[in-house]
Amino acid sequence: MRLTPFEIHTPTTLEEAAGLISRHGEDAVLYAGGTELLLVMKLGFAEYGHLIDIKGIPELSAIDRDGPDLRIGGCATHRSIETSALVRDDWPALAEMLRGVANVRVRGSGTLGGNLAFADPHSDPATFLLAVGAQVEVWGAGGRRMVPIDQFVLGPYWTALEAGEVISAVLVPPVPAGGAVAHRKIAFHERPAVTVSCMVRNEGGRVAEARIAVGSVGLAPARLTATEAAMMAGEPADRLQALAQDECDPTEDANGAVDYKRHLVGVLVRRTVDEARARAGGTN
Ligand SMILES: Cc1cc2nc3c(=O)[nH]c(=O)nc-3n(C[C@H](O)[C@H](O)[C@H](O)COP(=O)(O)OP(=O)(O)OC[C@H]3O[C@@H](n4cnc5c(N)ncnc54)[C@H](O)[C@@H]3O)c2cc1C
Structure with a gap:
């Protein structure tokens, strides 16, 4: 080499x-x-x-509020985000997710923008940001444009970035009142093999909103909309696990066969959903 x-x-x-x-x-x-x-x-x-x-472009390393959102410069390292007092206080699930990325050496130099731009299909942040509905701010010759995260990561090593464009920031919305987020992963080697993130919002003792994202098993992170609907309809955990297993779309790779990955997704969705619900408190 x-x-x-x-x-x-x-x-x-x-x-x-x-x-x-x-x-x-x-x-x-x-x-x-x-x-x-x-x-x-x-x-x-x-x-x-x-x-x-x-x-060395100062605005790319800044971590600040932008109205209700968290604005993370494209060159902020995983470590700088994870250790930011603002993030720890008001976006604790984001800090917790980033603490699980790689090791402290990689987190100290690896950036959020680099992670998203590279679009390795085995990514923690891409899954998490999909569940919370983040947006990517892209800067290019034509100015700035906002790209919702579900339209940014298009496939393995493939994003919505045009030639010469830079990820200038990532905007993360606040967790809504009555809501909570949980992220879990399974990793066999250095990179995650399955990542699941869940955002849940309770209202009057029931789940009023649910967003479940699954990543690292297929070509790009994806929402499980049927499982989300079942969660809002109050379906039991066994049913959610089975639905998630059917709904996800894994591809075979060095981490395992499709059926094995389906099984892992089902188990991890169940655990992540349970955790998000417990954090949000008092649900069906
Ligand atoms: C040992 C190891 C373990 C890892 N484990 C995990 C893990 O558990 N979970 C996980 O999610 N990831 C993991 N990763 C991936 C890690 O998060 C990324 O390596 C890192 O975030 C990439 O950022 P970087 O700044 O180093 O990117 P670089 O290597 O500098 O760049 C990567 C690509 O992105 C482009 N790029 C960089 N910044 C921008 C920008 N602002 N705008 C446009 N394009 C840009 C570059 O041109 C390049 O093509 C691991 C990596 C290693 C080496």
């Missing part, structure tokens, strides 16, 4: 980064934590002469 020579550029504004990208075209690539990119280059799957290191 050997890297071919490249030049690193360190823009301090998005405009400067865009200029570098257009100057070097397909020989340039954005570089954040490098935990995926350098691996891909070392393995010889890609070769670039110019790495545009966007970590």
Whole structure:
């Protein structure tokens, strides 16, 4: 494994980064934590002469409120988000999910934007952000645009990003009153093999809203809308487990066969739903 020579550029504004990208075209690539990119280059799957290191653009590392939402800059590391007092206090399930990503070394350099842009199908944040209804802010030559997360991750290593576009931020809505979120995963090796996130909102002792996302088992994270409807209809846990098992759409890979993954999804959905309900308190 050997890297071919490249030049690193360190823009301090998005405009400067865009200029570098257009100057070097397909020989340039954005570089954040490098935990995926350098691996891909070392393995010889890609070769670039110019790495545009966007970590020095201040707005990309900021973590702040944006109205009711949490705004996370595209280059905020998993660790900086997980340890942010704002996130711990007001988005604790997000902090908890990120604490389970990789190891502290990878979390210290790997970024949320890099995770989403790379779109490895085995991703914790992509599943979690789908359950909570996050949006991705994308910056490009044409300005800024917002992409709902369910329209951002399109498949393995495939996103809605156009050439030269940068993830400038991720916007996470607040958990609604009476609501709670839980995220669980099963990992056999370093990357997750199954990820499940559930957002539940209670009203008058019953489930008024449910969003269940399953990821890392198939081509892209997906909502289980029939299982969500059953949850809101007050169906028992056994029924939800069976429905989730049928509704998910796994693909066979090194983590296991389709039927095995279906079984894992059913079990994990049951546990995650139970946890979200318990956190929200007092439901059917
Ligand atoms: C050992 C190991 C274990 C891991 N375990 C987990 C795990 O348990 N769960 C999990 O979810 N993930 C896991 N990961 C993945 C990890 O989260 C990602 O490696 C990391 O978040 C990627 O971010 P980065 O900043 O390093 O991206 P980089 O490697 O810098 O970039 C990755 C790709 O995204 C592009 N890019 C980067 N930033 C932007 C941006 N702002 N806008 C547009 N494009 C951009 C780059 O051009 C590149 O193509 C693991 C990785 C490793 C190495």
